[in-house]
Amino acid sequence: MTEVAWNPLYGAPVYPAERYAALTRRIGGILKTNNDVLLVQAEAVVALEAVATSLARPGLSVLNIVTSPYGNWFGQWLRRGGTHVVDIVARPGLPIELDAITVALDINPNVSVMALVHAESASGILNPLPEIIALAKARSIVTIVDAVASVGGHSLDVDALGIDIAVIGPQKALGGPVGVSALSVSRHAWELMLHDGAPRDSILSLADLKAWVDAGRGVLPGTPAPLEFFALEACLDQVEAEGLAQIIARHEKAASASRAGLTALGTSLWVPAGQGSSLVTTVSLPSGLGSASVIAFAAGLGVELTPGVGAGLSHLMRINHTGVRASFPTVLANVVAYGAALRQAGIPANIGAASEAVTKSYGG
Secondary structure, eight states, rough: OOOOOOOTTTTOOOOOOOGGGHHHHHHHHHHHHSEEEEEESSSHHHHHHHHHHHOOTTOOOEEEHHHHHHHHHOOOOOOOOTTTEEEEEOTTSSSHHHHHHHHHHHHHHTOOEEESEEEEETTTTTTHHHHHHHHHTTEEEEEEETTTTTTTTBOOOOHTTOOSSSEEEETSOOOOSSOOOOEEEEEHHHHHHHHTTOOOTTOOOHHHHHHHHHTTOSOOOSOOOOHHHHHHHHHHHHHHOHHHHHHHHHHHOOOOOHHHHHHHOOOOBBSSSGOOSSSSSEEOTTTTTOHHHHHHHHTTTTTTOOEEEEETTTTTEEEEEEEGGGHHHHHHHHHHHHHEEEEEETTOOHHHHHHHHHHHHTTT
């Protein structure tokens, strides 16, 4: 018999049921909300699908703002349940325009729900959340915000803005685990979701999780995933130790330094700074230069660069400064690696000026 070394992940203890309620309170503090907070034992895409599935039914009309593949998926999930969905699709890789939302609302006065993504890691854009929520509130429309990428990277005050459903995942700016997610739900949103046809006895059932909340947030429905919840608890410990405001400021600095460095390199930013997310900076590759060669060259330097995600975005290169990557060493390495990849392809790039710009942004 082969002897196997002991691994602490083997035979992990059950996550204590009495600590679930504390997790929801701590997440509510991050979201700045007194609404119900639910825990979903899966990555955030499942939580988003659960929202759509729990809401969807014939007779419901939803305005769905599409700025990435995630918005497309949300609309598909709603249509699957018979919902009338009006998609507003932004130009590829750009934020939605407020005028387009106003026009769509005027044309579709029966809309009772609006859905959007706050920050897009797929393209590096930031949608104007406060203005969009204000448009919805003026018409008593229930709002759903995919804040999976934005939480921890941007200010997000659920109650002050009046967001009815906010879905988050801890794996991006908060630096936590991928396999668990959370959402906050307002009273108005519950009124829409607790209908006769709402799913029950399913991982996609928010009605089941409402029963869990009402029963005191004890043992979760199904079989709890202890490792993910221990990891989430450790993530929240780290977030509280650093301070949410400091985490947001760290991402803002990383974004500012990245953009200063890339500009000094001689590269044009894809979106203006005011429309860009603090999580990812995107640039448009020079004509004739493919993303694969840039990515491969950067990987040889130990740096991960990635292409834009979504239709019409293959010409974009994403420079990631999310979570632990929102730091001076990583930002500097990202910018230098991209500049070196350009030089390798015979394209001028002022790496010295870029390095100086990054260092200066960090106060050096």
